[in-house]
Amino acid sequence: MVDNEKSCVYKNRDAPVEARVKDLLSQMTLPEKVGQMTLIECSVASQAVIKDYSIGGLLNRAGNWPFEDAKSSYWADMIDGFQRSALESRLGIPIIYGIDAVHGNNDVYGATIFPHNIGLGATRDVDLVRRIGAATALEVRACGAHWAFAPCVAVVKDPRWGRCYESYGEVAQIVSEMTSLVSGLQGEPPKEHTNGYPFLAGRKNVVACAKHFVGDGGTNKAINEGNTILPYKDLERKHIAPYKKCISQGLSTVMASYSSWNGDKLHSHHFLLTEVLKQKLGFKGYVVSDWEGLDRLSDPPGSNYRNCVKMGINAGIDMVMVPFKYEKFTNDLIDLVESGEVSMARIDDAVERILRVKFVAGLFEYSLADRTLLPTVGCKEHRELAREAVRKSLVLLKNGKYARFLPLNCNAERILVVGTHADDLGYQCGGWTKTMYGQSGRITNGTTLLDAIKATVGDETEVIYEKTPSEETLAARKSFSYAIVAVGELPYAETMGDNSELIIPLNGSEIITAVAEKIPTLVILFSGRPMFLEPQVLEKAEALVAAWLPGTEGQGMADVIFGDYEFQGKLPASWFKSVDQLPLDIESNGYLPLFPLGFGLGHDSVENSNTV
Ligand code: GLC
Numbered sequence: 001m002v003d004n005e006k007s008c009v010y011k012n013r014d015a016p017v018e019a020r021v022k023d024l025l026s027q028m029t030l031p032e033k034v035g036q037m038t039l040i041e042c043s044v045a046s047q048a049v050i051k052d053y054s055i056g057g058l059l060n061r062a063g064n065w066p067f068e069d070a071k072s073s074y075w076a077d078m079i080d081g082f083q084r085s086a087l088e089s090r091l092g093i094p095i096i097y098g099i100d101a102v103h104g105n106n107d108v109y110g111a112t113i114f115p116h117n118i119g120l121g122a123t124r125d126v127d128l129v130r131r132i133g134a135a136t137a138l139e140v141r142a143c144g145a146h147w148a149f150a151p152c153v154a155v156v157k158d159p160r161w162g163r164c165y166e167s168y169g170e171v172a173q174i175v176s177e178m179t180s181l182v183s184g185l186q187g188e189p190p191k192e193h194t195n196g197y198p199f200l201a202g203r204k205n206v207v208a209c210a211k212h213f214v215g216d217g218g219t220n221k222a223i224n225e226g227n228t229i230l231p232y233k234d235l236e237r238k239h240i241a242p243y244k245k246c247i248s249q250g251l252s253t254v255m256a257s258y259s260s261w262n263g264d265k266l267h268s269h270h271f272l273l274t275e276v277l278k279q280k281l282g283f284k285g286y287v288v289s290d291w292e293g294l295d296r297l298s299d300p301p302g303s304n305y306r307n308c309v310k311m312g313i314n315a316g317i318d319m320v321m322v323p324f325k326y327e328k329f330t331n332d333l334i335d336l337v338e339s340g341e342v343s344m345a346r347i348d349d350a351v352e353r354i355l356r357v358k359f360v361a362g363l364f365e366y367s368l369a370d371r372t373l374l375p376t377v378g379c380k381e382h383r384e385l386a387r388e389a390v391r392k393s394l395v396l397l398k399n400g401k402y403a404r405f406l407p408l409n410c411n412a413e414r415i416l417v418v419g420t421h422a423d424d425l426g427y428q429c430g431g432w433t434k435t436m437y438g439q440s441g442r443i444t445n446g447t448t449l450l451d452a453i454k455a456t457v458g459d460e461t462e463v464i465y466e467k468t469p470s471e472e473t474l475a476a477r478k479s480f481s482y483a484i485v486a487v488g489e490l491p492y493a494e495t496m497g498d499n500s501e502l503i504i505p506l507n508g509s510e511i512i513t514a515v516a517e518k519i520p521t522l523v524i525l526f527s528g529r530p531m532f533l534e535p536q537v538l539e540k541a542e543a544l545v546a547a548w549l550p551g552t553e554g555q556g557m558a559d560v561i562f563g564d565y566e567f568q569g570k571l572p573a574s575w576f577k578s579v580d581q582l583p584l585d586i587e588s589n590g591y592l593p594l595f596p597l598g599f600g601l602g603h604d605s606v607e608n609s610n611t612v
Contacts, residue, residue, distance in 0.1 A: 007023075008023065008041050008141045009023035009558050010023040010198075010359075011092075011364070011454075013389070015285065017356060017359045017360060018358050020355075021057040022355050024093070024355055024537075025348060025555050026497075027091060027116055028351065030031055030334055030338075031054070031334060032091065032093075033051040033348070034124050034333045035054030035056060036054060036056035036093065036351050037056060037313075037318060037319050037347070037350050038053065038056055038057070038322060038330055039057035039288060039316075039320060039321045039323060039429060040057075040058060040059075040321060040322055040324070040371040041059060041060065041322075041324055042060045042078070043060075044080065044323075045058050045082055045222075045326075045362050045414070047084075048080075048324070048495055049338050050084045050086050050095065051086065051088055052337060054086075054089050054090070055535050056093075057095055057097070057098060057396075058097045058544070059084055059098040059100075059149075060099065060107065061097065061291070063207060065078075065106075067109050067434050067435075067443075070108070070109055071109060072108055072110070072111075072139075072142050072143040072231065072374050073371070074295045075108060075145070076143055076144040077142035077144075078144070079097050079144030079145060079369060079594075080369050082095060082097070082554065082605070083095055083367050085142075087367060092354075094358065094363040094367040096357070097144065097147060097280065097362060098145065098149055098209070099140060099142045099143075099145040099149070100148075100150075101139075101150055102116075102149065102150045102152065102166065103115065103116050104139065104386070104434075104551065105140050105143060105145075105218070105377070106433045106434070108139070108428070109444055109445075110377055110380050110444060110445050111139050111377055112135065112139060112345040112379075112383055112385075112386050112551075112552060113444065113446065113551035114132050114135075114136070114386045114551060115389050115548055116166065116432075116549040116551070117151070117167055117168045117530060117570055118156075118164060118169070118528055118548050118549070119389070119390075119549060119550060120132070120178055120266075120389065120547030121167070121168035121174050121175070121178055121391050121572030121573075122399065122600075123392035123569060126178070126331075127180070128388065129184065130181065130183050130547050131436065132181065132385065132389060133181040133183065133185040133186075133208075134205075134208075135182070135184075135381075135382045136148065136150075136183070136184070136185060136374075137184065137185045137186075137204060137206045138204055138376040138382075139373075139376055139377050139378075139382065140191055141203070141205070141370060141373050142369070142370070143374035144368070146206055147207040147253065148185055148206050148207070148364060149209045150181065150185065150208065150209060150233060151179060151181040151182065151246075151344065152166040152167065153168070153176075153179055153210050153242040153246060154215040154217030155164060155170065155171065155242065156237050156529075156573060157219075158582050159222075159576070159582070160222035160502065160579070161219070161222035161223075161497075161498065162498040163216070163493075163494060164217075164350070164497070164528055164573070165497075165529060165549055170574060170597060171586065171597065172237065172238050172572040172574055175226065175241075175242045176241055176242045176306060179242055179245045179249065179250075180186055182210070182250070183249045185208040186199055186201065186250055186251075186252065187200055187201020187205045187471075187540060188200060189249055195247060195248055196283050197250065198250055198251070198252035198284060198357050199250025199252070199360065199497035200250075200252065200362065202362065202527055203366045205361075207253055207357060208360050209254065210242070210243055210251055210255070210435040211290075211495065212255050212257035212258065212290060213243060213256055213257055213266065213272070213273070214235065214243065214258065214277075215230070215235055215252050215258060216228075216229035216258070216259050216559070217239070217297050219250060219259050221250050221280045221304065222498065223256075223418070223494040224497075224527065225258035225296070225495065226305045226493055227263060228260065228568045229262055230262070232292065232502070238260070239321075240276070240281075243277070243283075243359055243602045245401070247282065247283055248348045251283070251285060252285040252286075252357045252360065253285050253287070253288055253437065254283065254286075254287050255288050255290055255563040256288070256289055256293055256317060257290070258290050258293060258296055265296075265297055267289055267296070267297055267311075267312050267315070268297050268308075268314075269315055270524065272421075273287055273317065274315065274316035275316050276349075277316070277441045278316060283537025284316035284353065285353060285356070285357050286350065287316055287319070288317070288318070288320075289317050289318040290321060291323060292321070292322075293312070293321060294309055294312040294322075297311055297414070300389065305325075305329075306332040309336060310334055312382060313333065313342050313347075314342060315344060315555070317350075318350035318351075318353050319348075319350070320584075322513065332608040333347075347412060361597070364459055376597075383552070386551040386553040386556070387555050387556040387559070389551075389553075390547075390550045390554070390555075390557060391557075391560050391565050391568075392569060393547070393556075394556075395543055395567070395569035396543070396545055396567040396569070396600060396601040397544040397546060397548030397575070397599070398544040399543050399599070401542070404605070405482075405490065405520065405543040406522065406543050406561060406563070406567075406603055407560075407603055408482060408522065408561055408562050409561055410457045410458055410562045411457070411461060412454055412457070412461055412482065413460070413462065413481060414461070414464065415453075415461060415462070415464070415483065415484065416464050416465075416473065416483040416484070417449075417450055417465045417466075417483070418465070418485050419484075419485045419524075420468075420469065420471045420486070420487055420488070420508070420511075421449070421487055421488045421524075422448065422449050422467070422484070422488040423450040424440055424441045425441065425442050425443055425444065425446045425447075425554075426491060427447070427475065427488065427526060428438060428488065428526060428549070428550055428551065428552070428554060429443070429491070429492065429549060430491050430526075430549035431491045431497070431528075431539065431549075432493055437491060437492060437496060438469075438491025439494065439496055443550065445554050446551070446553065446554065447552065447553055447554040447555055448554050450463075450465055451554060451555075452556075453558055455555065456555075456558040456602070467596070468511065469515050474515065474519075477519045480519050482519065482520045482521065482522065483515050483519040483521040484521070484522045484524065484561075485511060485516070485521055485522070485524070485541075486504065486507075486524045486526065487504055487508030487509075487511055487524065487525065488504065488526030488527045488530070488531075488547075489504075489505060490505055490506070500528070500579065501532065502531045502579055504527075504532070509533075509536075509537050511535045511539050512541060513534070513537060513540055516542070517540050519544075520542045521540070521542055522541070522543045522545065522561060523537070523541065523544045524561075525545065525547060525549050526549065527548065528549055529573065530546075530575040530595075538594075545561065546569070546575075548612055566602055567600060567602050568602075569599055569600050570598045570599065570600040571595055571599045571600060573597065574591070574593040574597045575586075575594045575595035575596075575599070577594040
């Protein structure tokens with residue numbers, strides 16, 4: 001351990017950040033510097049590894065911990081254990097623990113799960129998204145983590161992309177507005193904020209991470225980790241623009257994209273990572289690779305790894321999400337510096353950026369979890385905020401043929417609720433919930449659509465629920481005032497979600513038609529994107545609502561469909577007639593969607609107008 005506080009400028013919380021950075025950097029050995037550039041998965045992290053390698057960061061990959069039994073205090077104990085090891089290292093540099101809190105602190109049981117970004121984009125509510133960021137920050141800090149790998153600021157060009165739901169929308173303007181999540185997560189920057197300098201308001205905030213830089217949502221044929229083919233001026237206008245807005249809010253970290261631009265991979269793209277992001281845009285935080293992002297610079301991934309490290313670090317990657325083979329990574333990088341293939345200046349630049357964020361984030365002062373925040377996890381206030389977000393995210397696409405169908409009568413005598421998604425919290429939350437790919441069932445605390453309907457209708461109303469409508473139930477069609485059919489996508493993430501057909505799974509269209517041709521029906525579609533709507537679905541359904549992936553607070557849906565609140569959601573992405581049209585481009589003369597970008601009806605609208 002280095003001597004006491006007085007002799008160490010970097011340990012003096014009142015010293016200027018840059019003086020602390022300079023002082024600490026000057027005392028670090030090359031192995032310690034390389035250690036700070038190393039981000040490892042917690043399954044390979046031990047007290048010895050963290051201490052001996054001076055590891056800079058830790059993360060967990062979804063699913064490798066006892067979810068149901070792991071309350072936030074479990075997480076705080078685990079992360080504090082790692083942190084104490086780091087604080088016992090020679091220079092006592094704290095780790096930064098990152099987590100995929102992309103719609104609430106979704107790795108943690110009992111956390112509030114907010115609508116995924118595509119639904120938040122439908123709200124167009126900048127302040128709502130900022131408040132969601134602030135709530136998420138509390139729930140992340142409560143479990144001891146310091147860094148959220150959010151917001152994803154992809155601009156999604158084509159809904160066939162498996163990460164469409166992680167995008168706020170198909171145009172840069174919508175996505176840029178929703179970057180208010182950064183101010184929520186990190187705190188509002190001061191008036192005199194110097195553009196590009198990291199900023200964090202205090203102990204109840206977390207480091208944000210805008211991802212994935214850049215053009216991840218614009219790849220050719222919507223192939224995840226594919227190739228975005230654009231002239232630079234269009235890349236800047238369509239995909240870089242949201243990062244400028246994030247940086248103006250004091251963004252602290254950026255995650256590089258697996259994808260390529262005009263055939264060149266982003267993880268080794270010096271022009272975009274260094275000349276554009278760091279020099280032109282003035283970004284002073286650090287760039288982190290994606291998971292095994294350096295490995296994917298070679299084919300097969302991981303081959304010639306030393307050369308991948310050389311390309312990535314020289315291009316401008318500052319911290320590497322290795323995440324397992326930390327010995328190989330550190331040995332290769334030290335060797336590259338000693339051989340002169342990576343300059344010490346590049347290493348110092350990377351480490352300065354990492355230390356700057358750690359100082360600005362207050363990690364040296366607030367290294368351990370603040371247990372007083374534990375009651376915020378899944379608290380009533382946050383669930384009410386999530387319920388508000390659900391309400392505002394719903395987009396009404398059709399509301400009756402000749403007379404309005406919504407709002408529904410909550411005192412009807414008998415109603416039928418049908419479908420795979422009516423009573424499945426896991427389906428309601430989608431991917432990146434509990435595990436990376438998501439799961440079916442009552443995976444955490446929350447309210448399903450069926451729960452919400454039952455909680456809203458009158459005591460005299462009989463609610464009949466069938467996951468799949470039976471013949472006898474449909475035969476008794478005259479006994480029902482109306483039906484609600486809930487169908488949609490199964491949870492997925494990343495490449496697993498790439499889909500060229502976009503047909504409603506589990507016979508969703510057939511279920512809708514079977515019910516709607518017999519009983520006046522409201523269809524609620526749970527999906528991470530616009531889906532193909534069969535003509536008979538559009539024709540037979542009295543009303544149609546896009547609910548996206550609303551998360552745990554299903555009561556927000558009942559609030560609107562029964563009329564306590566008005567619809568206000570507007571499409572964040574164009575709704576296609578046929579996948580043959582994709583990608584739709586609002587700037588093109590051939591733009592003929594089923595429902596245009598920005599479309600959304602209210603209770604009093606009747607026509608399912610398709611006019612642009
Ligand atoms: C992933 C994703 C990225 C995520 C990271 C850590 O592969 O691309 O969005 O933050 O790994 O889980």
